[in-house]
Amino acid sequence: MNMPEQARQALDAFEQGKGWEQRARLLMQWGERLEPLAETEKTEANRVHGCESLVWLVAEQVDGLWRFKASSDARLLRGLLALMLVRVQGLATDELAMLDLRAWFTQLGLERQLSPSRSNGLHAVLQRMAELASNR
Amino acid sequence: MFQPSPWRADFPAIAALQRQHQTYLDSAATSQKPQALLDALSHYYGHGAANVHRAQHLPGALATQAFETSRDKVAAWLNAADSRQVVFTHGATSALNLLAYGLEHRLEAGDEIAVSALEHHANLLPWQQLAHRRNLRLVVLPLDAHGYIDLNQALQLIGPRTRVLAVSQLSNVLGTWQPLPALLAHARAQGALTVVDGAQGVVHGRHDVQQLGCDFYVFSSHKLYGPDGVGVLYGHSQALGLLRHWQFGGEMVQLAEYHSASFRPAPLGFEAGTPPIAGVIGLGATLGYLASLDAQAVAAHETSLHQHLLRGLADREGVRILGTPQAALASFVIEGVHNADIAHLLTEQGIAVRAGHHCAMPLLKGLGLEGAIRVSLGLYNDSDDLQRFFAALDQGLELLR
Numbered sequence: 126m127n128m129p130e131q132a133r134q135a136l137d138a139f140e141q142g143k144g145w146e147q148r149a150r151l152l153m154q155w156g157e158r159l160e161p162l163a164e165t166e167k168t169e170a171n172r173v174h175g176c177e178s179l180v181w182l183v184a185e186q187v188d189g190l191w192r193f194k195a196s197s198d199a200r201l202l203r204g205l206l207a208l209m210l211v212r213v214q215g216l217a218t219d220e221l222a223m224l225d226l227r228a229w230f231t232q233l234g235l236e237r238q239l240s241p242s243r244s245n246g247l248h249a250v251l252q253r254m255a256e257l258a259s260n261r
Numbered sequence: 262m263f264q265p266s267p268w269r270a271d272f273p274a275i276a277a278l279q280r281q282h283q284t285y286l287d288s289a290a291t292s293q294k295p296q297a298l299l300d301a302l303s304h305y306y307g308h309g310a311a312n313v314h315r316a317q318h319l320p321g322a323l324a325t326q327a328f329e330t331s332r333d334k335v336a337a338w339l340n341a342a343d344s345r346q347v348v349f350t351h352g353a354t355s356a357l358n359l360l361a362y363g364l365e366h367r368l369e370a371g372d373e374i375a376v377s378a379l380e381h382h383a384n385l386l387p388w389q390q391l392a393h394r395r396n397l398r399l400v401v402l403p404l405d406a407h408g409y410i411d412l413n414q415a416l417q418l419i420g421p422r423t424r425v426l427a428v429s430q431l432s433n434v435l436g437t438w439q440p441l442p443a444l445l446a447h448a449r450a451q452g453a454l455t456v457v458d459g460a461q462g463v464v465h466g467r468h469d470v471q472q473l474g475c476d477f478y479v480f481s482s483h484k485l486y487g488p489d490g491v492g493v494l495y496g497h498s499q500a501l502g503l504l505r506h507w508q509f510g511g512e513m514v515q516l517a518e519y520h521s522a523s524f525r526p527a528p529l530g531f532e533a534g535t536p537p538i539a540g541v542i543g544l545g546a547t548l549g550y551l552a553s554l555d556a557q558a559v560a561a562h563e564t565s566l567h568q569h570l571l572r573g574l575a576d577r578e579g580v581r582i583l584g585t586p587q588a589a590l591a592s593f594v595i596e597g598v599h600n601a602d603i604a605h606l607l608t609e610q611g612i613a614v615r616a617g618h619h620c621a622m623p624l625l626k627g628l629g630l631e632g633a634i635r636v637s638l639g640l641y642n643d644s645d646d647l648q649r650f651f652a653a654l655d656q657g658l659e660l661l662r
Contacts, residue, residue, distance in 0.1 A: 145609035149660055177617035177632050178601040198631075199601035200661070237608075246601070 131211040152204030175249035264644035289637030301546030331545030352492040353481035361387035363504030370396035408435030408584025430462030436586030476500035487544035508533035590637035606657030
């Protein structure tokens with residue numbers, strides 16, 4: 126499976142980012158790139174539960190391809206969401222189902238953010254992604 | 262000035278965590294364990310495990326003896342009048358559920374149960390669900406601005422319909438000691454049974470259940486430097502006599518037939534199935550260790566570290582401490598900064614603190630917060646732990662601001 130251009134950029138940036146401070150700065154920069162959600166999209170149905178921060182994931186299919194929007198009230202989590210979206214944007218369901226998002230975050234050097242602890246938002250978001258890929 | 266902990270070396274995990282560059286400041290969630298406990302577990306499993314209160318063979322007799330010695334130690338730790346007043350459960354949560362089911366038969370529609378607004382879920386949900394089952398009224402005692410149960414209001418709200426009062430001794434979020442003497446005396450005078458959740462309180466100082474004058478006192482071993490999977494329910498003898506049996510099986514039975522059975526009184530009647538034998542023996546070893554310490558020195562150390570924590574937080578701009586913590590912990594939020602972001606950056610720097618709602622969602626919601634960061638101390642922490650935390654907090658804030 127080939128990688129979208131923005132994902133390649135992210136990988137380059139994070140591979141060079143050494144140390145926690147650099148990683149945090151990059152995450153905040155990537156978080157800024159998220160397309161903002163309209164208030165009407167911050168619905169209960171779009172809420173991803175199972176994290177202690179507020180996280181929304183808006184998913185729709187256009188011509189069989191997934192289009193996602195996401196946001197959170199926590200900044201670093203917004204960065205993680207942005208890094209996820211650049212990897213999954215525009216995929217078909219079968220491609221989404223085959224994609225290993227854990228491996229993606231590991232490639233970025235962010236595997237520690239995947240712990241299944243409740244306080245961590247990313248784990249719950251990945252579970253929601255997997256549900257979307259298997260259900261529709 | 263550096264404030265060492267004289268007991269740090271007794272907890273081997275602290276050094277192990279330090280080698281992994283981790284500073285442990287989450288003891289209110291669970292504590293690290295003393296070597297004495299590790300030795301006791303290793304001895305029990307290494308020298309012959311056996312079930313308790315069943316077998317006539319030697320390993321069984323030894324295990325039973327060790328198990329019952331732990332019961333004596335817990336009774337002594339709480340100054341209970343009799344070891345038979347100590348029931349082993351699987352945690353504080355299961356002890357509170359035991360009470361909510363064991364007392365259910367005594368309650369009828371319209372009766373009231375009083376809890377406080379600061380209860381963590383373990384001392385809220387069992388009563389809330391009992392109230393749903395029996396059509397009872399759950400009365401929530403409000404807090405004052407410092408994080409104490411508001412006594413004036415509480416004394417009004419606890420009345421003749423109040424059948425049970427269940428309150429925490431020390432708040433797991435606010436770090437406040439609750440005004441138990443006045444609350445318990447009033448509840449008793451109204452004919453209510455009193456339940457004290459000592460999950461946090463038991464870890465700080467010694468508490469005398471006879472002096473407290475509660476009907477029930479509950480705590481979990483793992484916060485008190487003991488193994489997880491073990492809880493304690495102390496009950497005044499008369500109060501224990503009011504409980505209906507709630508879980509069935511194992512040696513809690515006296516006589517069993519196919520269609521009927523009779524059951525033992527407390528404590529064994531409430532310890533269905535095989536109890537957590539190694540854990541109970543381990544708790545006994547922990548209590549032996551704790552009893553050997555200079556209690557005044559421990560208290561002085563904890564107080565001084567706690568002051569250090571509060572001072573350091575107060576020194577930092579935009580920090581809002583929740584309530585007026587008196588012991589053990591402090592929860593805080595920072596103006597304009599999401600607690601998940603702080604938590605993320607503290608984690609990145611190897612600082613283990615708790616972020617989120619601390620299993621007390623209604624309390625946080627009442628304070629208008631989604632979550633908070635909690636720093637909590639154990640007797641093994643030293644001032645360097647706090648210095649590392651503050652340095653990490655400053656670095657994180659600098660990055661975020």
